[in-house]
Amino acid sequence: xxxxxxxxxxxxxxxxxxxxxxxxxxxxxxxxxxxxxxxxxxxxxxxxxxxxxxxxxxxxxxxxxxxxxxxxxxxxxxxxxxxxxxxxxxxxxxxxxxxxxxxxxxxxxxxxxxxxxxxxxxxxxxxxxxxxxxxxxxxxxxxxxxxxxxxxxxxxxxxxxxxxxxxxxxxxxxxxxxxxxxxxxxxxxxxxxxxx
Numbered sequence: 001x002x003x004x005x006x007x008x009x010x011x012x013x014x015x016x017x018x019x020x021x022x023x024x025x026x027x028x029x030x031x032x033x034x035x036x037x038x039x040x041x042x043x044x045x046x047x048x049x050x051x052x053x054x055x056x057x058x059x060x061x062x063x064x065x066x067x068x069x070x071x072x073x074x075x076x077x078x079x080x081x082x083x084x085x086x087x088x089x090x091x092x093x094x095x096x097x098x099x100x101x102x103x104x105x106x107x108x109x110x111x112x113x114x115x116x117x118x119x120x121x122x123x124x125x126x127x128x129x130x131x132x133x134x135x136x137x138x139x140x141x142x143x144x145x146x147x148x149x150x151x152x153x154x155x156x157x158x159x160x161x162x163x164x165x166x167x168x169x170x171x172x173x174x175x176x177x178x179x180x181x182x183x184x185x186x187x188x189x190x191x192x193x194x195x196x
Contacts, residue, residue, distance in 0.1 A: 012165040013174055017116045020178045024185045028192070029124070035196035038131035044142075045092045048083060049195040051145055052095060054188050055080040057102040058118050061111055070163055077119070082144035089142040102187050106180060109173040112164060113180025117188075119160045123153055 037047035055078065061067055062078030071077075087094055103114050125146040132143040139147035149156040169177065 012161075013112070013167070013169060013177060014116065014161040014164050016174055017113065017164075017178060017181050021117070021181045021185060024182065028185055028189055031189070031192055032196065035192070037196065038128070038135060041090060041135060043196075044132070044135065044137075045087075045090060046195045048087050048090070048092060049095050050188070050191040051083045052080070052087065053097060053191040053195070054118070054184075055083050055145070056097045057187055058114055058184075060101050060103045061115055061118075064111065066108055067111055067115065070167060071115075071160070077149075079145040082147070086142050086144050102183065107176065109169055109176035110180030110183070112167065112169075113177040113182070114184045115160075116164060116177070117181050117184035120157065122149065123157050126153055 032047070032050075035043065035046070037043045059078060059080050062075050064074075068074045084094060103111060106114065126148070129139070129143055129146040129148075132138075132146060135142075137143040151159075
């Protein structure tokens with residue numbers, strides 16, 4: 001008799017992405033919150049620099065015709081301008097980024113991994129927005145980039161995951177998507193280390 005517990009196969013791309021990056025994601029969240037970005041405006045300003053760097057890196061995804069074919073309205077979902085407005089609201093100088101965006105040249109599977117990370121962060125933004133409100137910030141002043149999508153966070157995230165899961169990728173391409181997600185987390189970790 002085989003007493004070994006079998007692990008169910010991860011059947012969708014979003015399930016694989018979550019399983020493969022969960023530990024990295026949790027570690028990154030802890031390091032961000034350890035920097036106490038919502039304790040005061042000065043700390044929050046450093047958090048905005050992290051966000052500015054991340055959204056600079058992913059800006060090409062929101063201009064991609066290939067991705068827009070799968071995700072209608074994606075070009076309106078980018079948050080780089082919102083972060084820039086948030087920084088301006090707080091009279092923070094915009095940190096000039098001279099490096100090319102990390103997603104400027106990525107294939108479709110890697111782009112999907114990056115998109116999974118950035119769009120997934122919108123779920124956690126619900127909690128971050130509550131903290132920002134305690135500092136007097138809002139979706140119209142200083143915390144625009146944390147605003148809820150018009151259709152709601154959970155419905156939007158379900159739609160993103162459904163679209164990811166419907167794209168026909170080979171096992172090798174799914175592995176490349178995981179590589180893209182890992183690259184997104186690594187880029188964010190580097191930004192946290194540089195600014196927080």
